[in-house]
Amino acid sequence: MMALAPKPKTADGYSNDHTTACEQVLVTLLGAFGTLKSTIRLVGGLVPRYLTPEALPDIPPHAGTSDVDVVLNLQVIADGEGYASLAQQLSERGFERFMEENGWASAWRWQRRISEQHVVLVEFLRGAGDQKPFSKISIDGEEVSALAIEHAEITYDWYEEKRVTAKLLDGRGIAVEDIRYADLVAFIILKALAFDSRGEPKDAGDMIHVMQYAGPPEHVASRFLTKIQSGEHKKALDAGLDALQRKFAEGNGVEGYLLTGPVLYGQFMHGDNEDTSEERIQAQRFATGLITEVLRLIHA
Helix, strand or coil: CCCCCCCCCCHHHCCHHHHHHHHHHHHHHHHHCHHHHHHCEEEHHHCHHHHCCCECCCECCCCCCCEEEEECCHHHHHHCCCCCCHHHHHHHCCEEEEECCCCCEEEEEEEEECCCCCEEEEEEEEECCCCCCCCEEEEECCCEEEEEECCHHHHHCCEEEEEEEEECHHHCCEEEEEEEEECHHHHHHHHHHHHHHHCCHHHHHHHHHHHHHCCCHHHHHHHHHHHHHHCCCHHHHHHHHHHHHHHHCCCCCCCHHHCHHHHHHHHHHHCCCHHHHHHHHHHHHHHHHHHHHHHHHHHC
16 A cells, blocks of 8 residues: 655645645545535645635635545434445545554545555544544444544534536546535634644645635634624634634734744745745744734624
8 A cells, every 4th residue: 555645844845736636536535425425524725725716816826735634424424324335435436544654554544546656645534522532433333433623513514615526536527516615714713723733834824825815804803703603612713713822823922923833834835944034934924913913803
């Protein structure tokens, strides 16, 4: 089984071709879920492709992604029918279980070989709810499971959808599918929490890109205020806003642009060599300024 390359740490490590392949993998994946595909919610680095689609000159293309992350609603799946053969459906579509470093075949991470050079990783996630974060629950015997991610269940309620036309893999023709993905607030919350837990430059890059191009700070803040006024998912909102404040914003007793969030965002966008130091600092100041202003508007 082909090993996956490490996830790139800078934006220039991603390509449009691989992102398009991820979309093909997603559309192919939906077919494995049959009538339950409407319960799947896309999160992660493929979401900006739909949330803030390229529209030059105002909205540049997003850096892209190298994997596909989906949240499953296990309660709906358990109450439904036709999921017992999920592992077989995945295998028939060319997916195979990812081999972990310890030599065990993963049940929550699967991969799809696109070519000799390209492999796309698929991760099955679920909302943690009252369960321990990062615990796993089986969906299909011992072969398919989902990893618990804190507050991922907000995507069951907070999502958008877009009809996508894409080629299925292995010459299965062209499919027209409705992709359901985290909406603006859900995406920002989950990316902020992901960055808080693992400190990946890519999470900062994805989040800032969406916050920058979804609209002005007033629009982003208004979307948060609408969610706050709904009374839904208060714990998730509080946790996400707290992570934004601690990792990215002014008001923590240090200059905001020196916090780990803006620093890693600058490195993701411009690398960490001396030649790009000026551009990197500008990016750091932009990131902390943007998030500080959005938080100010929300709290005001």
